[in-house]
Amino acid sequence: MADKLDDAEKFDFAAHRKSAAVQYAKIRPHYKQFAIAAKRILADTLSNEHVKYHSIESRAKEVDSFGKKAAKPSEFDPTNPKYPNPLKDITDMAGIRVITFLPRTVNEVCEYIEQEFAILEKIDKSAELLDEGKFGYQSIHFLVKMHPSRAGLAEYQSFRDLVLEIQVRTILQHAWAEMEHDIQYKSTIVIPTLIKRRFIALAGLLEIADREFQTLQDENERIRQRKESEIESYIASLRKAFDDGDPSVKEYAIEALKDLSLWLQSEKISGKRDLEDQK
Amino acid sequence: MPLTEIDLESITDYLKRRFPDRIHGQPKHVSEIIDELSKENINNIEDIEDLVMRYPPNEYVSKLEHEIGIRLADVGVLRSLLVAKKIDEINDIIDGWRPLPIEPETLRDLNPFVNIGSGISAYLMKSGDDIKIYATNEGELDISFDELGNRIGTGLPYLRRLAGRLESFREVLSQEARA
Numbered sequence: 001m002a003d004k005l006d007d008a009e010k011f012d013f014a015a016h017r018k019s020a021a022v023q024y025a026k027i028r029p030h031y032k033q034f035a036i037a038a039k040r041i042l043a044d045t046l047s048n049e050h051v052k053y054h055s056i057e058s059r060a061k062e063v064d065s066f067g068k069k070a071a072k073p074s075e076f077d078p079t080n081p082k083y084p085n086p087l088k089d090i091t092d093m094a095g096i097r098v099i100t101f102l103p104r105t106v107n108e109v110c111e112y113i114e115q116e117f118a119i120l121e122k123i124d125k126s127a128e129l130l131d132e133g134k135f136g137y138q139s140i141h142f143l144v145k146m147h148p149s150r151a152g153l154a155e156y157q158s159f160r161d162l163v164l165e166i167q168v169r170t171i172l173q174h175a176w177a178e179m180e181h182d183i184q185y186k187s188t189i190v191i192p193t194l195i196k197r198r199f200i201a202l203a204g205l206l207e208i209a210d211r212e213f214q215t216l217q218d219e220n221e222r223i224r225q226r227k228e229s230e231i232e233s234y235i236a237s238l239r240k241a242f243d244d245g246d247p248s249v250k251e252y253a254i255e256a257l258k259d260l261s262l263w264l265q266s267e268k269i270s271g272k273r274d275l276e277d278q279k
Numbered sequence: 280m281p282l283t284e285i286d287l288e289s290i291t292d293y294l295k296r297r298f299p300d301r302i303h304g305q306p307k308h309v310s311e312i313i314d315e316l317s318k319e320n321i322n323n324i325e326d327i328e329d330l331v332m333r334y335p336p337n338e339y340v341s342k343l344e345h346e347i348g349i350r351l352a353d354v355g356v357l358r359s360l361l362v363a364k365k366i367d368e369i370n371d372i373i374d375g376w377r378p379l380p381i382e383p384e385t386l387r388d389l390n391p392f393v394n395i396g397s398g399i400s401a402y403l404m405k406s407g408d409d410i411k412i413y414a415t416n417e418g419e420l421d422i423s424f425d426e427l428g429n430r431i432g433t434g435l436p437y438l439r440r441l442a443g444r445l446e447s448f449r450e451v452l453s454q455e456a457r458a
Contacts, residue, residue, distance in 0.1 A: 234431050241395035249395055252436055258311055259434035263359065265304050265352030
């Protein structure tokens with residue numbers, strides 16, 4: 001009798017999963033549209049601000065994946081689901097992921113996200129992992145809504161109450177996370193500690209590689225800036241020589257500017273336009 | 280076989296064929312490089328091809344390109360090869376002076392071959408067994424492509440003035456050696 005009562009009170013995870021999946025399937029196309037719209041907003045902003053990144057992906061969570069997540073047991077009470085009201089409790093139905101080349105760009109992208117969306121939550125996964133005394137991939141996760149200034153516009157009005165997850169990480173962090181995710185999912189048994197340790201060690205190595213890439217880029221930029229500054233200073237000297245000098249010096253200044261202009265014919269010298277103007 | 284005279288059209292075609300993966304200079308820059316080529320007695324396309332064969336671009340422009348992460352346009356490449364050629368011509372003249380007098384050990388020319396103020400003046404000088412440049416803003420420079428080819432402000436106008444001062448400096452050197 002007592003067993004029958006227990007059975008009757010036991011939460012039906014399978015039914016919960018099925019019901020969540022059916023409900024979500026109906027609204028998924030809308031979330032997909034939402035993710036695409038948000039991706040366009042962010043991509044346009046980054047492009048306008050000349051932020052160089054690897055890619056932006058948008059996605060709506062797969063129906064099966066949503067059902068599976070909905071049926072996860074609660075960590076505090078495993079006899080009940082973690083998400084009793086999945087459509088409300090699960091916040092990553094729509095998502096976009098920005099993958100950058102360098103760590104500093106992660107910060108830049110985050111600033112533009114904070115500018116373009118209404119931020120509900122921002123989680124620095126690396127800080128979270130460090131607090132727990134663990135290593136792992138670094139990634140910044142946001143939960144956002146449409147910015148109030150945009151939510152009133154006709155094309156975005158239907159998205160105004162929806163929540164979007166945005167992840168920002170470097171390409172190396174992304175590679176690590178994808179590999180780790182792949183192994184986690186394909187593994188039918190618990191991942192052995194030794195493999196876990198090796199993954200953690202690899203995360204540390206990739207963090208060093210990320211920093212080194214950043215340092216190399218900074219150093220390269222420093223050299224370019226120094227060269228550009230030398231060029232600008234030389235142009236200023238020629239200009240002064242042209243203004244102050246005798247005819248032979250003026251003649252030399254013009255020839256030297258032409259020579260410099262020929263030499264520096266390239267897409268990447270930012271001073272090129274100035275040089276053209278000087279001529 | 281008739282030679283192809285250099286004009287805007289023939290050199291533009293040549294540059295596009297010879298350097299297909301480089302940025303192509305605008306017509307006004309192509310005109311400027313035609314002037315430069317003419318000053319260096321290069322008057323037909325076959326002469327340009329000889330220049331490119333004698334001074335392989337990979338060897339003569341890659342250092343600058345690697346150093347500041349730029350890729351020269353086709354006209355920029357030709358200009359650098361002309362610099363290499365001019366430096367060789369200057370060194371041929373200097374080689375004709377050898378052996379240089381032992382004394383004086385060092386001697387700076389009386390007049391600069393370039394003087395644009397702002398501390399930018401350059402003189403010829405004898406330093407031991409070499410003829411070098413003394414630049415007030417840089418110190419001693421070898422007359423070599425390694426030293427001058429990728430340096431700001433040591434292009435064709437600079438080298439032409441240097442070449443124009445060689446004979447006078449040789450006289451100064453002879454007088455000092457006799458004294």
